[in-house]
Structure formats: C-alpha cells, structure tokens
Amino acid sequence: MEFTLEQLLIAIILTILAGFSTAIGSIIAFFSKNDNLRILSFGLGFSAGVMIYISFMEILPSALIDFKKYYNSSYGELLALLCFFGGIFLSAIIDKFIPEDVNPHEPKEDLSELKICPLPKKNEKTPHFHPGEPLKKINTKALKRTGIFTALAIAIHNFPEGFATFISSLDNLSFGIAIAVAVAIHNIPEGMAVSLPIYHATNDKKKAFIYSALSGVAEPIGAIVGAFLILPIMNELTLAITFAVVAGIMIFISFDELLPAAKTYDKAHDSLYGLVFGMAVMAISLILLNP
Template sequence: MQSFTMTEILPAFLLTLFAGLATAFGAIIAFWGGSKNTKVLSIGLGFSAGVMIYVSFVEILVKSQDAFTLKYGEILGESLGLVSFFIGIALSFIIDQAIPDDINPHHSLDVENSIDHNDIQSIQKHRKSLSRMGIFTAIAIALHNFPEGFATFISALDNMTTGIAIATAIAIHNIPEGLAVALPVYHATGNRKKAFLYALGSGLAEPIGAIIGFLILAPIMGDLTLGITFGVIAGIMVYISFDELLPAARLYGNDHTTIFGLVIGMILMSVSLILFKL
C-alpha cells in the first residue's frame, strides 16, 4: 500500500478542480455569442491532443509497464501494461457509445452552428428541446469527466509536472464542452445564471471523480494497482485525443491549425519532461 500526505493530495486535487472549472469559462464564451475567431481554439485543442498523446505513450504507459515488470518480469509486465492500455480505450468507447449521439457533447460540439440566431421564432418554438438538450449534454459531460478527473488526479500525485500538463490539456478540452452545455440552455431560457450553473456542474464531476477514484484505490495502492491504473489512464487519454480533441480541433479550424497545435503540444511536453529530470 502506498500512502500520500495532504501536501501531495491537495495540489493534485486543486489541479483537477482547475481542469473541471474550465467548463464555466466555456459558458462565459457562450454569453458573448460564441467565439467568432475559432482558430485559437482549434490550435488549443490540437495542443491538448499533442500533450496527452505524447505523455500517454512516453510517460504514463511506460510507468504502467514498469510497475507490472517489478511484479511479473519484463515480457509479462509489458504485455499487462498494453492490456490495461487497451482496456482504458475500451472503457472510454463503452461510455461514449452509451450516450445517444444527439446529446453526446463530443458528437455535437458544433451545436452553436445548428442554431439560427437570426430566426427568433424558430428559437422560441424549440425552447423546450433546446433546454432538454443542454441538460442532457451536461449529464453526458459529467459522465465523461469522471474518468478524466481521476486520470488528472493520479497523474499529478505521481508527477506534478505531468499533472500540470495534463490538467492544462483537459482544461482547454473542457472549454468547448462548457459552451456546448450553456448555449442551448441560454438560448432556451435567456437565463445566464442557469446556463452557467449547468456548465459549472458538469465540470465539477472531474474533482468528484478524482475523490471517488482515490478513496476506492488508495487502500489497495501497490505495484499491481499502479500498473493497471496508469495503463487505463493512458488508454483513456489516447481515446479522448483521437475521438474528441482532434476532430473538434478540425471542426473549429482546419488541418493546419490542428497539426500546428498538435506538434507544439508534443514539443513542449517533451521539453518539460526532460527539464524535470535535470
């Protein structure tokens, strides 16, 4: 069993909270009528994907295999790390498929473009459906954010540099999610406070997921548990990157803005990991 002090737990939790609160920032953007220049957001989403893909393969998956190797030897250890990695991808896929496409935040990030802002009668006619869409999108995002919060928290506990990078990437990823929640609620009700609280609540699932996951795993934390946890986390983050971040980056920008952000994210992540070892 591995024990953690409050000086280790609190910073990791605050990073997870920071990542979750980014949905509230997305709601604020919705109140401005949505960002018209979305190239910066596209680069940011590509950057997030670059950070998460790089750190998953270079750092987190390696930690999983190392933990298994200590217990089972090199060949079996590396194999079990890969099994855990693909389990993480499978879990993310199952969660994603369990949510209907019309309320899945990662299949409807262009919700703003589906609303005719100049057609007031159309908006009024569909207020109830818009409000329902916002509520269910908030629930869907909350479900997705549970494992993301746990991944951020555990990564920060193990390595604060990695944790900061992942928290930043998740925060950028959460901005359009908050916008996807707030836009339909705001247009349906005209109530900024209500739209903001829905977006905020969906983001708070991240620190809640971190606490619940930690309370369950902390008593049994060891080489085996760490191996499984890090492998699953790597799988979750790679799935998020390829299924959510990169498609959203292209949606808000184009191929060039996406690959630019992706490469910059990988470069900065690689440099930060090297500097941490100096």
C-alpha cells in the same frame, strides 16, 4: 504507498480547476466572435498533443517498467498493454451509452455557426436556429432539455478524466499539471455545448453559466471516488495498473474527442500546429524537469 495531505490537496485542486473550465466555455460562447475559434482549434490540438505525447512517451513506458518488476519481461508487457487497451475500452463503453443527440462528442453542426447568430433580446420570444436555416420558433422546453441532458452526458464523460488527473498528480506533479491543463482546454467546447441551448431556451446567461459549470463537477467526484477505491490498496503494482489504464483513457479522449473537436473549428491547419506544439512543449518540459 503513502501520500501526504499536501499531495492529496494539490491533486484535488488541479482536478477541480480542470473540471470547472467548462464555465470558461460558457463565457466564450456568450461573448466571443467567430474568428476567435481559431484559437480554440489550436488549443484543442495543443491539448491532444500533450495527452498523446505524455501517454506514449512517459506514462505507458513507466507502467511497462513497473509491470516487468513483478512479472517476467514478456508477460509483464502483455499485462500492461491489456490494462492500456482496457482504459480505451472503458472510455468507449462510457461513450457508447450516451445517446447520440446529447453526446457532445458526436459529429454535429458547426457550433461556431450557431454561436454567432443573433441572440434574443429581453422580453422577446426565444428563437432557435440551425446553420443555413432562417430563424424559427421551437419548443423552448425541448431546447432546455437538450442543454440539461448534454450537461449530464458531459458529466459522465468527465468522471474518468477527473480520476486520470488526480492519480497522475499524486505520482508526478509535473504530469498532473500538464494533464490538468490539457483537460481544462478540452472542457471549454463542452461548456459551450451546454450553455448555448440553455441560454437560447431561457435567455438567462446566469442559468446557462451555472449548468455549464456544474457539468464539470464530475471531475472532482471522479478524483474523490478514485481516492477511496485506489489509495487504500495503492502500491507499485496497483499504480502501474492505474497508469496503464489512465494512458488508455487519455489516448481515447485525444483521438475521439479532442482532435475531432479541434477540426470543427479548424482553419489553415490550426489544430495540427497546436498538436505539434503541444508535443514539443511536453517533450521540452519533461527534459527540463527530469534531466
């Protein structure tokens, strides 16, 4: 199976745009107000809706059909499901090896409460704060270290997401765009998680922004590594295996990362409305694109 240079470039560009949306999270952390986080909750729910719908209604069924072309019906279906759960297991293993204190997807204090606390002015000693506690002095080196390790943790998490976006874009551009948008929305709070501790440790927006943006580099790297590993042996069977694994990765991302993060900023069921709206938009777009 061969792909044109144009297809490869579009897939890489979509992956880069999705990865560097962590920088958007950094900007939101610096300038937005607490009320705006309801939009973030809706957006994360929307992202989960897109990923869940496209995984269960399009990508996994497509993989099942392709597997059945090579094997008998029940055996092919079993292999497809093993690859699907293998994608979930792979994502869970990656998540397991990230320390809890720097894992952006482990439950923590509400980030929105942290964000709206007063920031240090120039030449002032840098305070740190916990929700519900008075401002107090801390070791800014430790705070900066937290931001850096959070960036590394996010980079590791983003690696399989980049691979998923790239492969989906190659096979079906509409799938790729939908997944890239969903991943981009998902990366926004991750960018906030990186930039906030670094900003409060250094009082330097530029440095916090750079670290936040760099944490998204892993997604295009994941795409490039996937290209080198998969493209030389790409055929209908390897594409079916890849799609089943990608569906598992996206389901894990949705239930382990997107929905819990959406509930963190939730108010009046914003995340649920976003979830349903994301599914509806994906369903309608697939009907229009595949009449």
